[in-house]
Structure formats: structure tokens, C-alpha cells
Amino acid sequence: MGEEAKEEFEPKVVGFTCNWCTYAAADLAGTSRKKYPPNSRIIRLMCSARLDPMFVLKVLLNGADGVFFSGCHPGECHYIKGNFYARRRIAAIRTILKQFGLDDRFKSYWISASEGEKFANTMKSLTEEVKQLGPNPMRGKII
């Protein structure tokens, strides 16, 4: 897989989104016919706070080219403070990923239910950025 020319490289991205905001935003983007690249596979969580940083590790070690997380804006969590806790966990795992040069492949956003357009644009820029990074070197490794 490593030999694919960069132009043809279509990255695989796994996304974790909160049910109440970003997942709804993705729906909105769909119903309002906003176009965005289909590279992301989205996994719905009931809240940001369900994002166990282990998910991020597992996804990257298993060779996905990118992973993103998106939840309600801070202060707007359906369960009041889930995303405040999530933000701390994300900050910690990002610090660890950064040590090994892996943090570029992990993106995190706040996108509310009404931000369908932001969701579509984010998917565009995310896909572009991951394309630039090229395939995840973990893919070919025997670990």
C-alpha cells in the first residue's frame, strides 16, 4: 500500500462523533445536500465523554490514516459537562501522541447540530490534510 502514488491515495479516516451535535450536523449536511468527501467512517457516541482515548490509539495502531473526534461546543453538552471531561482526556492523549509524532493524524472539533455546513467543510479540510500526510506507516507493520 505504501507505493500508491500520493495523487491516488484515498485516506481512510475513522470519526467519533457525539449523537446530539456532530452526528446531527452530519445528518443536516446530508439532508441539505452538502457535498463532502466520503473518506470518513463515523462511529456515533452518546456524548464526547464516551470517547475513550484508547479508541484513538487502537484506530491509529490498526492503520487508519486519520482519526477525528467531534462533539458539542464546550458549555453546550447535552449532559452538561461531558465535553469538559473529554477535553482533558483529549489533551492528555494528544500530548502522548505528539511525543511520537502521531498527533497530526488525530483531529478534534466542536461542531453543533446546526452546523451542517461546518461539518461538510471540516470533512473536506480533514481529508485534504490526511491526504497530505500520506498513508499511515502502521499499516505495513507487523506489530
Next chain:
Amino acid sequence: MKGAELKHGDLEGLLKGLLDKGVVDCLVVPHRAGKSVSYMLVTDADKIESAASALFAPSFSVNAANLVKGWTIKEKVGVVAKPCEIRAAVELIKLKQLDNESVLLIATDCSGAYTNQVYTEHYAEIGDQADSAKIKELEGKGLTIRESCAICENRLADVGDIIIATGAGDDLVVAGLTEKGEEALTTLELSLEDKDLERAAEKEEIAAEAKAKLASLPELSSLDALEEFLQDCIVCKNCRDMCPVCYCKECFFEQPLGDPAGGDLLNLAVLRGAVGLPTGQLFYHLTRVYHVSTTCVGCGACEDACPKDIPLTRFYPVITQKVQEIFKYEPGKDVDEPLPFTAYEEEELEECLR
């Protein structure tokens, strides 16, 4: 801080008093057996004999906090140990793996420690106690303290309920840091007076040396480097078992997803074409380092426990310090300070999101 001056010869009486006067029901305390030092759990004051020669021995076998982890019992347990061990016990209180009301934490000054194997083998040269001059002198002869000790900034006892600080020659100061600690010393009928140890300069000197040592360690700065570092890991999870702040009753890495075997492993091989055996070193250590990211006290027990001699100090304390920095959190310092993952500020850390 209220404390009293003592001599080394008074230590035995101090510990005996804790049991005899009912301050604690039992004590976990360093125990000398010939050349080597380990711990004992003692309830009978008469069994305390070797206190003076064991308490400050620069030898590390296990983290004492790990020995009492999960002891949420009513009986009061006194723990006499090095600062990193007491700091781990404080984290365990916050993690609800120890009950603050049932422990009396007594930290002793530390000079840095040798592995217990090195200590026992070279007891003739090292002796019962070492100061920094002696440690440097022995270093010249090729005897080095553990790497985790060389990068440790917290060797002076300043945590727990009571501290036992070493002074010049035979002098000691015992002081209470908490109400509980002061009460205990009062029960022992020590005449307490206000004490200021004035150790800021000494602490700074230790910190500067530790920082310089840390900066001189090879850095693991890429996934390839980490892969190579962990190449020989057999995923025995001894590092987890000996870590005082790893406490899950059912560790993820004992479950089918974390420890795949048989068909599960074959499925992974089908998915990836091939898997390494043993498998999962990166996933295990990256997950574990996240799990202990705010609570790791840098004791080096993980490294000591590794049967494959992987220098884990270059991974665990080095990386967890970076996480602790972003939360401005020092594990084990203050029992009332919330664990970073149980607290938040409404506006913070936005730079960590992108």
C-alpha cells in the same frame, strides 16, 4: 509545621510508640534481613529491631504503596517509606484505593536508591545510609543509582502526614504535615515546636541535577523509536503489576480484546496479513501510559520489574511528566487536590484541540 528533633537511635522508639500507643494498628516499615532491605507488616512492637539501619537504606525493592493498594480496611495502617512511595499512596487515596482515615503516611528523606540487587551485592560499600557525596563517590566506582532516582526531583520528604528529615550527622527532624500527623506525634509525647526546615536551596539543587540528567537521556521521539524500544517486551505486564498507581480490578489487557488469543488473534492476522508474536506491545504501553499519565510518581518500580531489562523510566515518567505539566498537576502532593480527569475549567486547553 510542628516537629521535634531526634537522633537515629530514637527511631526505633518512635515506631514502637506508634504501635504501643495505638496510633496505628499495624505498620508497613522497611525491614533489614542481613544485607538486604525489604518491608514487613508488623503489629507487635517487639519485632521492630532494625529500624535505624533500614529506614534510610538506599535500596528499592517494591513501591510500598503497591503493597497496601486496595486495602480499604478499618484498621489503621502506618506506612513508612520513601517520598515516591508516599506520593503514590496519596494518589491511591484520591483513586479510592486507600482510605485516608485508615492510613498514616510517614515519608522519609531519600538520597536516591540502588536496585535492591545492587544494594545487597554492594552493601559493604554502600552501607545503611548514603548522602549525595557518597552517592557521587560510588558513581565514580561504577555504582549508579536507579535512573528513575537520578531524574527524581522529590527526594526530600515533603508529603504525607509525617516526615522524617535527615540533618547533619546523627540529627533527624520528625514533623507533622497534616492534623492527623501532628496528632500522632502529640500522642507519642514528643515536645513539638514550630519547625522550618529551610530546605529550599537543597531542593533546588536536587531539582537542577535531576533536570540535567533527564535532559541527557535518549529521547523516544518517533513511533519507530518506540517500536524498537519495546521490541523485546514479552507483554508479561509485570510493569503494570508492580506499578502502584495501576489499579483496575479487571485490566483491559487481561480481556479478549486486549489479550487476543486463538481465533481472535487469527482474525487480527487475517485483517493485517500478519501480527507479531507476542503482539500488542505498542497498544499496551501507549494505553498504560495514558492510564497513569496524571498519577505516575516516577518511582521506577516498572523498570525494576521488567524481566527484559527495558529501561521503562525513559518512557513512563518522562512522558507522564509532560501530561502533568499541561494540567499543572503534581501527583501525590496534596490529598485534597482533585485528580485532573475528575475536574475541569470551563475555559482551558483549547490549544490542545485541532
